[in-house]
Amino acid sequence: MTRTLVVGAGSAGCVLAARLSADPGHEVLVLEAGPVWPTAAQIPAALLDPGHLPLGPESAVVWRYPGNLVRGKLIGGSGAINGSYFIRPPATDLAAWSAVAHSARWSYDTIARYFRELEHDLDFGTEPGHGDHGPIPVRRVADPAPFSTEFAERCVAAGFAEIPDLNATAEPMRAYGRASAPPADDAAGARGHARLSPDRASSGARSRGHAPVGFGRVPLAMSNGQRRGPALTHLYPALSRPNLTVTGATTVTRVLVRGTRAIGVEWSRGRERGTAYADRVVLCAGAIESAALLIRSGIGPERQLRSLGLRVVRPAPVGRWCTDHPEIGLEFPGQPPARPTAALEYVLELDDLELRPYTPAFTPGLCRLGVALMRPESSGELTLTSADPAVAPRIDQGYLSAADDRERLRAGVEIAAELFGLRPGSVDDAWLRGHLGTSQHLSGTCRMGPANDERAVVDEGARVHGIDDLMVVDLSIVPVPLSRGPQVTVVTLAAAIADLLAM
Template sequence: MVDTLIVGGGTAGCVLAARLSEDPNHSVRLVEAGPVSIDAAQLLDATRMPIGPESTVVWRYPVDLAASVVGNIVRGRVIGGSGAINGGYFVRATAADFTAWSKELDGAASWSFDAVLPAYRRLERDHDYGDRPGHGTTGPIPVRRTADPTPLSREFASACAALGLASIPDLNALPGAAPAEGYGPVPCNVEHGRRVDTGTAYLAPALARPNLTVTGAMVVTRIRFDGTRAVGVDYLHEGRAGTLAADHIVLCAGAIESAALLLRSGIGDPRQLRALDIPVLHPAPVGAWFSDHPEIGIEYRSAAALASGAGIPLEYVLELDDVEIRPYAVSFTPYIHRLGVALMRPRSEGVLRLRSADPVDAPLIDFRYLSAATDRIRLREAVTIALEVLHGIPILRAPESIPEPTDAWLHANLATSQHLSGTCRMGGADDERAVVDERCRVHGTTGLSVVDLSVVPVPLSRGPKATTVMIAERVSEYLT
């Protein structure tokens, strides 16, 4: 029996496996649904995301984005998880996010900005600002901002400056060391044109340790309990079913699959579980409120030369409080470019529940985007600002005007940032919205934790990858 069994070798799982196995007396087993041995060249190329219809390294989910708006989302199904297939944007959450997070913990300081800063520093090797306060120079993840932006990104920055917006050279600067709002180059986990995920940065150097075992193509289907103590998992591996025992089980399967695993194992809304003939182990609001960043896409025509030499999908962003404006440097359709307008702290909350008890059936995922009137109002304002920036780029053929960005227009241009979080929220035992405690242990059970983006109890004002790595770094201290 191993000391710790980690389910999911994604962004968080690879960090945990590497950190926990640093202690030679602690045995760790990591199981991953996707391949461990992969075509690295295809995956690591930071200029493309291997998520198209031909991709064999993603989970696919049909979803409801809003009333009458359906969509499809993906997640990485490979060592490195979603971080192995993503855009490479690697930005810390804001100090205000951690103030909000601490409020969810009745003011406890365990997830304040000061408490998490050492983990953010430990994980990074910032090539541009490593010597500045609050940064790190020796961590596993390389962080760089583009040194040679495309003409499109440069024009975007000039248009922001012309509007009087502040420049933020380092979006990961300490609070107070940079303007809170403005435009700047995106810190990326990219080195020599390669996306450096946690599989490469954390797990690969640890693979030779005798106390670490990694198995790919193994899908965990359910957690086994003795009373309320988690004692093992059921899995499917190359067509065969089996069981693994462990002293401690940590779910790192991502915000969708960690939640689905808890639900399938009897931790969830009792009424919904009974309707699916799943015996109830512990009532909990798993999947009841999740968050993600809705994105409105504005398409415009551009000269091909503007995007020439695009290295990474997103080189610059404009941060305006709860809005992030993203001038994608890569063109998804010839001569057509996309400006993403994302709401980073939406009020609308989504719902995830099981379709059936069968692990083969993907869960039902309903984002309920735009259901809060405040979100629609804020997005309309944000689209107007985004158009103002676009019109400041003279060589573009920006849309002359969007016919008044009405609710119908927002719905027609709605997409998601694919940052789903908060299906197993952190909070105290008496918090009716909480699934895990401050140390990510599942309430009502022993020997079971969730350590991935599922646990974040508030919307994050920035993309979540850097924070997911930080969470795993942080919780690894508690699990040894």
């Protein structure tokens, strides 16, 4: 019997724990900092409404960080409070990941089976490349909100192709619609073009071999009007297994390392303190807290560890690199629906730009169109300023430090403005910075890569370099910016690693 201790019952932790405990030869203990309701039926209904993100100041189920960063703090993690958007990464993201990791394990050919296996696509499940037996129900809204419909109509009027299935990644270059004849003089594509032009946007995408350009209904992880995060699809159905224990309200404060081997963790629960031992420790605490935990455990940049008064267990570039999707929110008068079905029902994909017509009112009486840069060149850094677990890490997103990022985001804002006939004024660098927000997709703080990669923290199998029996399995190990929201990627990653551990 192998005893695995999983830290965090978030998106990755739920999938990993459920798949691993399917084998009675594995005993799995999950420690989660947030609430764990004994049964799925006891989860408050408001947390299951996919049209509402429980992030307000009164919310007791989020971690909060400077810069408006939040993360889910409950069984299901961020996947239990997110927008339910469930779009697969294009094959080119996986090729880039494989190249950085020096491993075919993360190539599209290896990974695509998990896309099929994990989903039950209620619209396209029987189509090639899809699944109709998986635990995660996926569907697109049938009756979009007025703002979503207006967005789609404006995309059509502007000449953008409609992509019926945004998850049709089996042949990623297929869905170009009418934007099929790029002008010969255009090599830059979506980058740097202020003028609204689907031909230009798509030709750039195609010339670099990336995902299709066009708009479509968002595949959503929901069914019967409820958000179906990984706690509901994976962990709750497994909870009755005798070899799986999930304990809530328990915060892991440190990984215990003897010599070069992880042997367990220290935890706190209110005033109570304790230790738990295992054959293997897997951090699934998310891109912020997994990195913070490693550093607090003495695995991190040496100078930082010394300045915090921490013993150096293993020098490692934890937190040295991270990426996110910077996002501009354009707001203008309009009436968002009182009860939207989902927070985001349509998107327009322009290679590495994503335009998002949100249905909830972020500001009363205003509609919001998000413009996100999906593959930024700029990267950020996470550092600890205190060894005290109660002190949040410092996260410098490094947004828009690369001039090319500013140009591309500026082009996206101008395309969005033209789509809705808005006049944002001069979109200079100061304007961009003044309107900048986050998509809440931070990743890469414990980057994957070979041991000789000076930015790598874990190897291609998610094992921390230099420390035996310690792994990180969550969004923190993804070593490249993702062209789409990360939820499909993180559950896929967890499923693939669970299979690796089960072998």
